[in-house]
Amino acid sequence: MLLPDLRREVLEANLELVRKGLVLFTFGNASGISRKKGLVVIKPSGVPYERMKPADLVVSDLDGKIVEGKLRPSSDLPTHLVLYKAFPGIGGVSHTHSEYATAWAQARRAIPCFGTTVELKDTEISENYEENTGHAIVRTFRDIDYSVIPAVLVANHAPFAWGPDPRTSAHNAVILEFVARMAYFTLGINSQASAIGRSLHDKHFLRKHGRDAYYGQPKEKK
Amino acid sequence: MLLPDLRREVLEANLELVRKGLVLFTFGNASGISRKKGLVVIKPSGVPYERMKPADLVVSDLDGKIVEGKLRPSSDLPTHLVLYKAFPGIGGVSHTHSEYATAWAQARRAIPCFGTTVELKDTEISENYEENTGHAIVRTFRDIDYSVIPAVLVANHAPFAWGPDPRTSAHNAVILEFVARMAYFTLGINSQASAIGRSLHDKHFLRKHGRDAYYGQPKEKK
Amino acid sequence: MLLPDLRREVLEANLELVRKGLVLFTFGNASGISRKKGLVVIKPSGVPYERMKPADLVVSDLDGKIVEGKLRPSSDLPTHLVLYKAFPGIGGVSHTHSEYATAWAQARRAIPCFGTTVELKDTEISENYEENTGHAIVRTFRDIDYSVIPAVLVANHAPFAWGPDPRTSAHNAVILEFVARMAYFTLGINSQASAIGRSLHDKHFLRKHGRDAYYGQPKEKK
Amino acid sequence: MLLPDLRREVLEANLELVRKGLVLFTFGNASGISRKKGLVVIKPSGVPYERMKPADLVVSDLDGKIVEGKLRPSSDLPTHLVLYKAFPGIGGVSHTHSEYATAWAQARRAIPCFGTTVELKDTEISENYEENTGHAIVRTFRDIDYSVIPAVLVANHAPFAWGPDPRTSAHNAVILEFVARMAYFTLGINSQASAIGRSLHDKHFLRKHGRDAYYGQPKEKK
Numbered sequence: 001m002l003l004p005d006l007r008r009e010v011l012e013a014n015l016e017l018v019r020k021g022l023v024l025f026t027f028g029n030a031s032g033i034s035r036k037k038g039l040v041v042i043k044p045s046g047v048p049y050e051r052m053k054p055a056d057l058v059v060s061d062l063d064g065k066i067v068e069g070k071l072r073p074s075s076d077l078p079t080h081l082v083l084y085k086a087f088p089g090i091g092g093v094s095h096t097h098s099e100y101a102t103a104w105a106q107a108r109r110a111i112p113c114f115g116t117t118v119e120l121k122d123t124e125i126s127e128n129y130e131e132n133t134g135h136a137i138v139r140t141f142r143d144i145d146y147s148v149i150p151a152v153l154v155a156n157h158a159p160f161a162w163g164p165d166p167r168t169s170a171h172n173a174v175i176l177e178f179v180a181r182m183a184y185f186t187l188g189i190n191s192q193a194s195a196i197g198r199s200l201h202d203k204h205f206l207r208k209h210g211r212d213a214y215y216g217q218p219k220e221k222k
Numbered sequence: 223m224l225l226p227d228l229r230r231e232v233l234e235a236n237l238e239l240v241r242k243g244l245v246l247f248t249f250g251n252a253s254g255i256s257r258k259k260g261l262v263v264i265k266p267s268g269v270p271y272e273r274m275k276p277a278d279l280v281v282s283d284l285d286g287k288i289v290e291g292k293l294r295p296s297s298d299l300p301t302h303l304v305l306y307k308a309f310p311g312i313g314g315v316s317h318t319h320s321e322y323a324t325a326w327a328q329a330r331r332a333i334p335c336f337g338t339t340v341e342l343k344d345t346e347i348s349e350n351y352e353e354n355t356g357h358a359i360v361r362t363f364r365d366i367d368y369s370v371i372p373a374v375l376v377a378n379h380a381p382f383a384w385g386p387d388p389r390t391s392a393h394n395a396v397i398l399e400f401v402a403r404m405a406y407f408t409l410g411i412n413s414q415a416s417a418i419g420r421s422l423h424d425k426h427f428l429r430k431h432g433r434d435a436y437y438g439q440p441k442e443k444k
Numbered sequence: 445m446l447l448p449d450l451r452r453e454v455l456e457a458n459l460e461l462v463r464k465g466l467v468l469f470t471f472g473n474a475s476g477i478s479r480k481k482g483l484v485v486i487k488p489s490g491v492p493y494e495r496m497k498p499a500d501l502v503v504s505d506l507d508g509k510i511v512e513g514k515l516r517p518s519s520d521l522p523t524h525l526v527l528y529k530a531f532p533g534i535g536g537v538s539h540t541h542s543e544y545a546t547a548w549a550q551a552r553r554a555i556p557c558f559g560t561t562v563e564l565k566d567t568e569i570s571e572n573y574e575e576n577t578g579h580a581i582v583r584t585f586r587d588i589d590y591s592v593i594p595a596v597l598v599a600n601h602a603p604f605a606w607g608p609d610p611r612t613s614a615h616n617a618v619i620l621e622f623v624a625r626m627a628y629f630t631l632g633i634n635s636q637a638s639a640i641g642r643s644l645h646d647k648h649f650l651r652k653h654g655r656d657a658y659y660g661q662p663k664e665k666k
Numbered sequence: 667m668l669l670p671d672l673r674r675e676v677l678e679a680n681l682e683l684v685r686k687g688l689v690l691f692t693f694g695n696a697s698g699i700s701r702k703k704g705l706v707v708i709k710p711s712g713v714p715y716e717r718m719k720p721a722d723l724v725v726s727d728l729d730g731k732i733v734e735g736k737l738r739p740s741s742d743l744p745t746h747l748v749l750y751k752a753f754p755g756i757g758g759v760s761h762t763h764s765e766y767a768t769a770w771a772q773a774r775r776a777i778p779c780f781g782t783t784v785e786l787k788d789t790e791i792s793e794n795y796e797e798n799t800g801h802a803i804v805r806t807f808r809d810i811d812y813s814v815i816p817a818v819l820v821a822n823h824a825p826f827a828w829g830p831d832p833r834t835s836a837h838n839a840v841i842l843e844f845v846a847r848m849a850y851f852t853l854g855i856n857s858q859a860s861a862i863g864r865s866l867h868d869k870h871f872l873r874k875h876g877r878d879a880y881y882g883q884p885k886e887k888k
Binding site: 468469470488489490491515516541543544546547548550551552553628631632 | 854882883
Binding site: 047 | 397403
């Protein structure tokens, strides 16, 4: 069986989405990539999470050709592939229909402070919808650093999140939902609530992610 | 005991409604039909789910005559019967008071993208209310394919869902609640949120339900 | 120990409020009355539910004199006593701060279809607040049948519910919260949602509570 | 190991925040102080709660010098220290991102009846943000008794709560979230809902906290 470790990681990321309440039934999927082999491992389509085993996952090459697996891959595989090809630094992608992030997507409004919402053209919907979703995300991130903003809302659909590995992509999906939830309540309290000041935003962001980050434990000797 | 398998299926569908949080106390009911025998199995009225056994379910013919069972059937039985008679393709019906779907019903607004809301006339309420609820649903679906839209909101009351078997009717009730919940949040974020474009709607729908559906695993050899 | 059975019933009603998520910490209380002995059993004030035993409950006479118990009674005891004296048919009272019912109370709006909200005068607040809360409820129910509407919102405070026994009072508190929750969502969807038509309201109410009720199993031979 | 008892208390307060659902991942922190030794015990930064042991906590002096501990302290330590120095009666501080309180903070609106929201100046954000957060809180409480109002919202950020010991600070964080939640729903029902009358507020507050408090069990012989 190809990529047993990555299979376990991808299964675990899928289960984390379930545990955190981000997916209903089978409406969500996480994948991971082996950059070395150019192969992607993704959840099969429509299989209940409770019985999913690493062997049920599907291995695809970057063109969507199934390399190993008896089940159909998630129908969102083409979106995942486009993201892996366009964002070389990522190792995992998570797609959910988490309720608050999805609501922002359906309302076609960007979550304050969280970047932007991706719109597809009608012609992109009728043909190769999943692949075009990926292209639309990539287009939107032409001037945005995908390693700094690790998630996006697709208008009228739902969120996608990514990260250096499957686990982090699931983590970012959880954070996105948390942010979406807070933003929803904030809007309910004050419909005029402006985005937070730039200085505060930068501060909160940089203390976790900047070069001089001082949140969490050091990742390596500095 | 008549229809032991169907009794188990119907009990299971009722319990699924409880597990998914769609009913409070005993406010909900699922039923199933044996088309071959022309008999309907339904939850008894007002009996706690925890102690319900297959033998507690009530068997009725399509005219509402109790064929087997010591307990009263759910008071919504007449609605179920009308639906079974009008929609020959269905095998199960689930009625809940799931909170978001019920809120849309009470607000007398149709959930965007989800069809319509059924209104009853005053004269239909005072006499044979449950039966007339069924007739009003059937009237509403004169020009809608009930196999494509498998659920409906009854204005000022609550949702009904159906499907080819009891389990699928419960599943559709869960989906309806999910859609109602999303729609509620969407409305909270953008009170002007229009329904999604037709092309996108068709796409999402058809990839799961159309002739060329590619979501999930194939159901049979094609 | 006085009234061991009633103590168990009252403890159970208090625990039911916790299980159904209607109280935070110790913010709630249920009581029961022995009409025969003219004694009320109520939760002690500020004692964690986890460790509460029947022996911890406090027995009071109808004038608030503690007859048995080492702990202070709930500070809301005077409200309970006024209700027991004014509503001869009740055997239990439940007071919670369940979130949606409380929100309606704080918003000083009556839940559509659920009767009314009780207002206290300023002079009733500064002295004997808990007792005056009871009097204000009784005043409000001068023209309402307390056996038909078994709960009320006290403006700027929270709900009280009652019933023929402690268990039913807790049950009614749960129903009230459910109704309050639905009404909240309904309002969020349609701020103009009118109360449901009288004919429908009567129908739903009477099928459960009227002389010809046909919901649930028969309570006795008729 | 220094302060083993305080370490246990602080760990327990941190876990209570998790159990009550006030923190996601590691986004929150509770601390405690030994006034006698002038030492503060605080949660380490970014360590999962599930594996946290008393020995993982960090001991700091009141100037932020780490006295014991191999891990980095929570990045909010400077805020905690300022509060300990300014509020001599407190023994614990809890910082969460509990969702409703945070929403009020992000909406820059004070929760009705709950005091005020702390605003920082831009210059206070760019340098020594966490310490300046503490100073801004202290400034806000110049004319407010911190033992009477034991929590505050920092605009565009999140709540801080305190109390005589770590456990009570966590308790107050829970109460704050409950109040924020109720206030959110109240606002949703009635956007014009005024704060409750002064007399009622004083009554409810004083029956629990005033000199003549009669809520709960007596704390000592009086």
